Amino acid sequence: MDAKLGDRVKIVRGTTTYEGVLMPTTTENMVIKLDNGYNIGFDPKKTQIQPIKKREEIKTKAKPPLHQNEDLPLVSILSTGGTIASRVDYRTGAVTSQFTAEDILTAIPELSTIAQYNSQVVYTILSENMRPEYWIKLAQAVHNEIKNGAEGVIITHGTDTMTYTAAALSFMIQTPVPIVLVGSQRSADRPSSDNAINAISAATVATSNIAEVSIVMHATTSDDTCYIHRGTKVRKMHTSRRDAFQSINTQPIATINYPERRITTHIDYTKRGEKKLTLNARLEPKVALIKYAPDANPDVIDHYIENDYKGIVIEGTGLGHVGTDWIPRIKDATEKKIPVVITSQCINGRICDRVYETGRDMLAARIIEGEDLLPEVALVKLMWTLAQTQKPEEIRKIMTTNITGEITPSTTTKFLKK
Amino acid sequence: MDAKLGDRVKIVRGTTTYEGVLMPTTTENMVIKLDNGYNIGFDPKKTQIQPIKKREEIKTKAKPPLHQNEDLPLVSILSTGGTIASRVDYRTGAVTSQFTAEDILTAIPELSTIAQYNSQVVYTILSENMRPEYWIKLAQAVHNEIKNGAEGVIITHGTDTMTYTAAALSFMIQTPVPIVLVGSQRSADRPSSDNAINAISAATVATSNIAEVSIVMHATTSDDTCYIHRGTKVRKMHTSRRDAFQSINTQPIATINYPERRITTHIDYTKRGEKKLTLNARLEPKVALIKYAPDANPDVIDHYIENDYKGIVIEGTGLGHVGTDWIPRIKDATEKKIPVVITSQCINGRICDRVYETGRDMLAARIIEGEDLLPEVALVKLMWTLAQTQKPEEIRKIMTTNITGEITPSTTTKFLKK
Numbered sequence: 001m002d003a004k005l006g007d008r009v010k011i012v013r014g015t016t017t018y019e020g021v022l023m024p025t026t027t028e029n030m031v032i033k034l035d036n037g038y039n040i041g042f043d044p045k046k047t048q049i050q051p052i053k054k055r056e057e058i059k060t061k062a063k064p065p066l067h068q069n070e071d072l073p074l075v076s077i078l079s080t081g082g083t084i085a086s087r088v089d090y091r092t093g094a095v096t097s098q099f100t101a102e103d104i105l106t107a108i109p110e111l112s113t114i115a116q117y118n119s120q121v122v123y124t125i126l127s128e129n130m131r132p133e134y135w136i137k138l139a140q141a142v143h144n145e146i147k148n149g150a151e152g153v154i155i156t157h158g159t160d161t162m163t164y165t166a167a168a169l170s171f172m173i174q175t176p177v178p179i180v181l182v183g184s185q186r187s188a189d190r191p192s193s194d195n196a197i198n199a200i201s202a203a204t205v206a207t208s209n210i211a212e213v214s215i216v217m218h219a220t221t222s223d224d225t226c227y228i229h230r231g232t233k234v235r236k237m238h239t240s241r242r243d244a245f246q247s248i249n250t251q252p253i254a255t256i257n258y259p260e261r262r263i264t265t266h267i268d269y270t271k272r273g274e275k276k277l278t279l280n281a282r283l284e285p286k287v288a289l290i291k292y293a294p295d296a297n298p299d300v301i302d303h304y305i306e307n308d309y310k311g312i313v314i315e316g317t318g319l320g321h322v323g324t325d326w327i328p329r330i331k332d333a334t335e336k337k338i339p340v341v342i343t344s345q346c347i348n349g350r351i352c353d354r355v356y357e358t359g360r361d362m363l364a365a366r367i368i369e370g371e372d373l374l375p376e377v378a379l380v381k382l383m384w385t386l387a388q389t390q391k392p393e394e395i396r397k398i399m400t401t402n403i404t405g406e407i408t409p410s411t412t413t414k415f416l417k418k
Numbered sequence: 419m420d421a422k423l424g425d426r427v428k429i430v431r432g433t434t435t436y437e438g439v440l441m442p443t444t445t446e447n448m449v450i451k452l453d454n455g456y457n458i459g460f461d462p463k464k465t466q467i468q469p470i471k472k473r474e475e476i477k478t479k480a481k482p483p484l485h486q487n488e489d490l491p492l493v494s495i496l497s498t499g500g501t502i503a504s505r506v507d508y509r510t511g512a513v514t515s516q517f518t519a520e521d522i523l524t525a526i527p528e529l530s531t532i533a534q535y536n537s538q539v540v541y542t543i544l545s546e547n548m549r550p551e552y553w554i555k556l557a558q559a560v561h562n563e564i565k566n567g568a569e570g571v572i573i574t575h576g577t578d579t580m581t582y583t584a585a586a587l588s589f590m591i592q593t594p595v596p597i598v599l600v601g602s603q604r605s606a607d608r609p610s611s612d613n614a615i616n617a618i619s620a621a622t623v624a625t626s627n628i629a630e631v632s633i634v635m636h637a638t639t640s641d642d643t644c645y646i647h648r649g650t651k652v653r654k655m656h657t658s659r660r661d662a663f664q665s666i667n668t669q670p671i672a673t674i675n676y677p678e679r680r681i682t683t684h685i686d687y688t689k690r691g692e693k694k695l696t697l698n699a700r701l702e703p704k705v706a707l708i709k710y711a712p713d714a715n716p717d718v719i720d721h722y723i724e725n726d727y728k729g730i731v732i733e734g735t736g737l738g739h740v741g742t743d744w745i746p747r748i749k750d751a752t753e754k755k756i757p758v759v760i761t762s763q764c765i766n767g768r769i770c771d772r773v774y775e776t777g778r779d780m781l782a783a784r785i786i787e788g789e790d791l792l793p794e795v796a797l798v799k800l801m802w803t804l805a806q807t808q809k810p811e812e813i814r815k816i817m818t819t820n821i822t823g824e825i826t827p828s829t830t831t832k833f834l835k836k
Contacts, residue, residue, distance in 0.1 A: 128739035131713040160736035164712050239737045239767030288718075291709040291733065293797055294582050295549040300706075303721040315709065318578035319657045321546035347765075349657030379711055 076145035127158020135168035152206030166231030201226035232406035282387035320351035343370035494563035545576020553586035570624030584649030619644035650824035700805035738769035761788035
């Protein structure tokens with residue numbers, strides 16, 4: 001075979017011909033990246049490969065000069081990695097995350113009509129490698145930008161763990177200006193990429209009156225609407241769709257129309273300047289999230305106790321249940337002052353107070369009811385709470401009190417439901 | 419205080435008066451059950467309690483005689499516990515699960531116009547205490563009923579783990595007749611109870627042409643429609659709403675209108691008599707479900723390996739990712755012939771093949787891609803698969819092949835997505 005990595009080639013498979021860039025792979029199969037952004041694998045021994053153009057001949061477009069309008073509000077763009085920050089290297093087909101304000105303004109010129117931008121690469125990691133220490137670093141960077149005059153902050157983030165990061169920032173920063181996380185479900189090289197509209201909507205929110213930590217992503221599969229989700233009430237609910245993000249147990253804060261960029265609000269929100277900038281960027285990382293399933297062995301609780309974990313969140317069934325054999329182990333944990341919070345794998349709805357049978361026993365074991373917290377948000381909130389206090393009753397109080405929109409008031413709190 | 423448990427009493431709290439039955443409780447507070455089914459707690463030291471009627475004076479209605487129409491199809495009702503099978507004991511207010519065909523036909527007379535019924539209490543357990551051994555017992559009972567002439571089977575089940583049981587039955591039984599799981603999100607004593615319409619719809623499906631393991635529950639918050647969900651493609655998606663059950667990654671098989679009982683199908687389904695009755699009721703219970711979250715410690719994989727677990731399902735992020743530090747541990751497991759299946763906490767959507775970075779490393783670690791399996795269904799399927807074979811390549815093949823509607827075909831299987 002003559003073709004080298006990065007060359008543009010044509011392959012014939014059966015009656016179909018594919019054209020694209022030859023990509024690196026570690027398997028014996030080969031892969032080309034098609035112009036529509038998909039990759040296709042094939043067996044080089046069984047496939048005819050026709051070189052079209054050598055890697056060296058493929059030129060990258062020159063960048064136009066960057067103009068920023070100093071009359072517009074100042075927005076900081078902080079990059080953490082992820083698809084929206086990616087650029088495709090057409091020589092190798094590899095998606096890279098080299099990213100400056102210049103890169104993004106070159107790619108999406110409309111942004112420069114909305115604000116002027118500072119930018120900073122806080123770190124470049126895969127979203128699935130996100131950790132509490134990165135959340136802290138990011139919170140500090142956001143805090144610095146706002147302190148130094150940013151009138152809004154945009155954080156570009158991989159979509160996989162974006163909601164965890166949004167929750168962490170929600171607890172760590174009290175903000176007088178919008179802090180907007182944005183990403184893209186399809187990389188910039190795909191014709192169906194959502195990155196431009198998401199980024200333009202994010203800039204719109206960053207210069208708006210909505211001074212909350214929020215996530216801005218496609219509202220539908222069309223390119224005409226984005227939602228602004230509250231950072232503690234949102235979940236990635238689809239592996240690949242552009243409208244994967246959904247508000248849970250609440251409405252989105254608002255809808256943004258594109259290209260009009262009109263914001264229509266749906267629920268109450270914190271206004272610009274309403275809160276004072278404060279940073280409380282401490283987290284206890286040793287908190288475990290355990291999902292209950294029928295016959296799951298409660299030994300896993302001991303595993304975390306033995307490994308010196310400081311808190312546990314359980315994703316129970318229904319209104320917040322676990323098998324009866326879990327309850328003594330939960331009691332073991334709480335007696336060792338390891339708080340245990342119960343949430344539901346139903347995702348939607350509220351954990352309910354109980355007076356009967358296992359429910360009553362769980363309360364006797366001093367479990368903390370996770371109200372209508374998402375399991376993922378309960379995890380992050382418990383990390384934050386354990387960095388504030390070690391006193392069991394204070395932990396319980398913080399976990400069951402709304403701090404930053406993560407718990408919505410119940411209409412039936414006065415009633416003990418069965 | 420004069421009032422005893424089971425007495426009807428009135429209590430005054432502030433300016434509000436509540437009337438109901440005094441209930442058992444272990445805390446120092448007391449609880450009364452209101453006529454609307456809610457329970458309300460109060461402090462007896464601070465509350466005035468006025469007895470209205472003694473427990474002994476409260477009579478239970480006499481049951482009417484039971485008539486069954488022998489011209490109608492024969493349906494078996496198998497009870498496993500759960501809200502739909504509950505009767506409220508108005509003396510104590512306690513919800514009990516004593517349950518016979520007579521009970522249910524007395525409560526819901528319309529059922530006797532649809533079928534004639536046999537009934538059997540297979541067991542009475544809280545849904546959250548469900549275990550693989552109960553699934554096996556239930557599968558055997560269902561198989562027996564069909565072998566003995568049942569033209570349809572209704573299983574009443576608590577809603578918390580109903581979808582796990584539906585998945586288990588889907589793998590263990592190949593059925594020529596409908597097998598319908600049904601439950602209720604609100605107990606029969608609540609004015610908003612969904613049990614009658616759910617039960618009538620379940621009987622309609624049990625006598626229909628839809629010979630699948632399905633779940634029949636409210637489609638909306640109104641009392642006019644139920645959905646028939648495929649047993650392997652459904653999830654409880656709300657802690658308390660009557661329309662909590664949703665089909666995931668597929669449409670519901672059909673909608674049933676009430677009171678017309680008209681079935682409108684939405685997707686292809688297996689017809690009555692199309693499959694031969696077979697039972698394969700073996701399960702390997704030692705399979706773990708692990709949910710990944712940022713910074714989760716991969717030691718938990720070792721915990722399950724050390725405890726002799728035979729298989730692991732991971733609920734990863736996005737398209738099926740975990741932190742890079744998990745990959746060597748996954749490799750440890752697969753090298754010990756413990757299969758590891760990756761699914762997504764996004765719930766909706768499909769796990770995608772990958773060629774890059776961590777994704778490529780995960781494939782090299784011999785992870786099994788969970789396609790569009792729900793994490794809970796992947797858990798049950800791996801339990802079933804491990805009871806069929808211990809050969810890694812056979813396990814991989816079964817897990818990635820559609821057996822009973824649990825995997826929907828991908829439109830892009832030919833493409834390796836990034």
